[in-house]
Amino acid sequence: MRTLSRSLMAAAAVPVALAAAAAVLKAGRCQLYADRHRIHLTPVARRSCHDCRGAGGWWADGPFPEMEACGCWSERRELHIRLCPSRPGSTNRCSEAASAPATPAGAEAAHGDGRSIGKEPAAPVPLHPQFEIRRPTSMPHRLTTERLALFATLLATFGELHPACDHWVQGSKTASRKRMYGEDLVHADGTPAEPGSTRPAITTSTLGRRAVACHVASYTAVQLAATIGITRAFGYRVTPAALLAGAAINASTHAAIDRGALLLWLAKKTGKTGYIEHCQTVHMDDDGTLTREVNGPGTAWMELDAALHRAIGVGAAAVTTWLTTRPGTR
Incomplete structure (x- = not known):
């Protein structure tokens, strides 16, 4: 009875062990091969992978699809x-060891007539x-390399074009009017509106919003043109949706920061108000009058403004890269 019980238990243990091994392999996402x-x-x-959805890969575009x-x-x-490794044309050493007679290592073997032939090597x-x-x-697979290269290209394009758009593309009048606030009536050229004047008049805040909109429009146009030109020159195409998403992030935040109110609020929340008040410049008029300037070239305001634009450019480049290289758009 004991022998029968042990045999039944051993027979039942085999499928249980196989089921447990299959569950472990399935949970670990592994495939077993054994001989x-x-x-x-x-x-x-x-199957839960967001990139391949369990397919294991995808077809890459290009002149040589793979x-x-x-x-x-x-x-x-x-x-x-x-x-038990085996070599072609030779017997497996494990089977040789199992079939060889048990000869102690170092023992002397002899012929049938008793003559010694020396020490037999150990089995x-x-x-x-x-x-x-x-x-x-x-090396990292192609998608990772593609994402890193595109992100670096966009980051360099966004970051290095910002100073050029602020100092070369932006006009002097736009730069001086984009932070204007108030309810005073002025003309489109910035001159105060006199009572009884027949010329159209707008508020100072409206003039400031128009100036910043003009600056952001020129900035976005240059950024889009440069991004498309650089990527196409290197044989790459960024999807239109990704381009518009990155441009929208940069344009909207650029307009909000250049108006000034958002930057002052952030400076107050992060304790940078003293930095802005300390690092200012002095402007001399034609008649020799000195005027203190808080947001011109050489001020802390301008440094904080540029740093904030560059930091946002990192996020815009990341979003553009992800929208371009996600598997659903390939």
């Missing part, structure tokens, strides 16, 4: 266990399993 020479665990694609491997499985480690000992964890040695 008498090796045990090999290879990673497989995840299947691009997804990082959800290509960048994971493999487990390789060598058991080969079966090799212990050798565990080897294979790490991915290939």
Whole structure:
């Protein structure tokens, strides 16, 4: 009875062990291959992957289309266990060790007539399993390289064009009027509106908003033209939706920051008001009158303004890169 019970338990343990091994492999997203020479665990694609959706990759565009491997499985480690390696044309050493007679190492063997032929070499000992964890040695897959290259290109384009648009493209009158606030009536050229004047008049705040809109329009046009020209020159095409999203981020934040109120609020919240008050410039008029300037060239205001625009450009470049390279748009 005991023998029968043990046999039944052993027979029941086999499917249980197989089911447990299958559950572990499924949870670890691995595929098992085993024979008498090796045990090999290879990673497989995840169905929950947001890039390949379990397909393992996608077809890359270009003059030579090819299947691009997804990082959800290509960048994971493999487990390789060598058991009894064999060479072509030779008998496996493990089977030789099992079939060879047990001759003690160093013992003398003899012919049938009793003559000694010297010391018999020790029988080969079966090799212990050798565990080897294979790490991915290939270069990052194409999608990662493409994203990094596009992000660096956009970041350099957005960041380096900002000073050129502020100092070369922007007009002097636009720069002096874009931070104007008030309800006083002025003409379109900025001169005060006299009572009874027949010329159209607007408020000072409206004049400031028009000036900043003009500056942002020229800034956005230059940025879009440069981005399209640079990427097309290197044989790459950024999708229109991604271009418009990045331009919208830069344009809207640029207008809000250049109006001045948002920058002053941020400076107050971060404790930079003293920095703005300390680092100012003095402007001399034609008649020799000295006027203190808080937001002109050389002031802390201008440094904080440029730093804020560059920081936002990082986010705009990241959003543009993601919208261009996401698998759904390829």
